[in-house]
Amino acid sequence: MILPIVKYPEPVLQQPGEPVTEFDDELRKFVADMFETMYAAQGIGLAAPQVGVSKRITVIDLSNAKDPEKKMVLVNPEIIQRSGRLYEEEGCLSFPEIREKVVRAAKVRIRAQDEFGEWFEAEGEELLSRCMQHEIDHLDGTLFIFRISSLKRDLALRKIRKMQRAGEW
Numbered sequence: 001m002i003l004p005i006v007k008y009p010e011p012v013l014q015q016p017g018e019p020v021t022e023f024d025d026e027l028r029k030f031v032a033d034m035f036e037t038m039y040a041a042q043g044i045g046l047a048a049p050q051v052g053v054s055k056r057i058t059v060i061d062l063s064n065a066k067d068p069e070k071k072m073v074l075v076n077p078e079i080i081q082r083s084g085r086l087y088e089e090e091g092c093l094s095f096p097e098i099r100e101k102v103v104r105a106a107k108v109r110i111r112a113q114d115e116f117g118e119w120f121e122a123e124g125e126e127l128l129s130r131c132m133q134h135e136i137d138h139l140d141g142t143l144f145i146f147r148i149s150s151l152k153r154d155l156a157l158r159k160i161r162k163m164q165r166a167g168e169w
Contacts, residue, residue: 003037003051005093007169008143008160012049013094017056017139020075023117027057031073031115034059043093045131047138050094058135062128072122077112077136079105080121086130090144097163098156100148104130 006012020027030053038046038059048057056076063070084106091099107125110132114120124132134144145153163169 001033001036002040003033005037005041005050006052007094007096008145010052010094012052012054013138013143014141015049015054016141017049017054019056020113023113023115028115031057031059035061035071039065041093045135046093047135049138056139058139060128060131060135062131073115074110074112074132074135075115077110077139079108079133079136080111081109083107086126088130090130090134092134092144095145095156098145098159100145100152100156102144102147104133108132110136
């Protein structure tokens with residue numbers, strides 16, 4: 001089932017997600033719905049707060065459903081190691097039409113649980129690293145526009161307000 005994606009300034013986007021404690025069929029159904037929603041929106045990552053659920057769950061698939069081996073489910077993730085530096089453009093499904101360059105670590109190591117509650121560690125470099133950091137930020141209530149300069153943020157927020165007035169947001 002495709003879930004509605006919430007847009008900024010929806011309050012759930014700026015709240016830290018609650019840790020997941022129940023690893024049941026309901027969680028796995030929600031994860032499947034998140035993947036379906038992400039693919040329908042042509043995204044590569046989606047966090048539970050983006051569909052209005054304040055839980056520490058995110059899905060990532062850089063292959064956009066082309067390679068099932070690339071699908072990642074991160075439940076209760078945390079970044080345990082960072083190295084290097086990237087300055088690349090990012091977008092966000094909760095900020096359609098807003099893209100800005102953001103500084104991120106070039107490589108990260110994360111620790112998370114899968115949809116069955118099993119702990120694992122994974123590494124990401126370049127785009128995967130950026131995606132992991134972006135989605136974990138969502139789970140912490142941090143949005144990518146708060147990682148850009150105040151001038152660019154003000155311009156982006158002005159654009160959003162203009163689209164809101166026009167009924168396009």
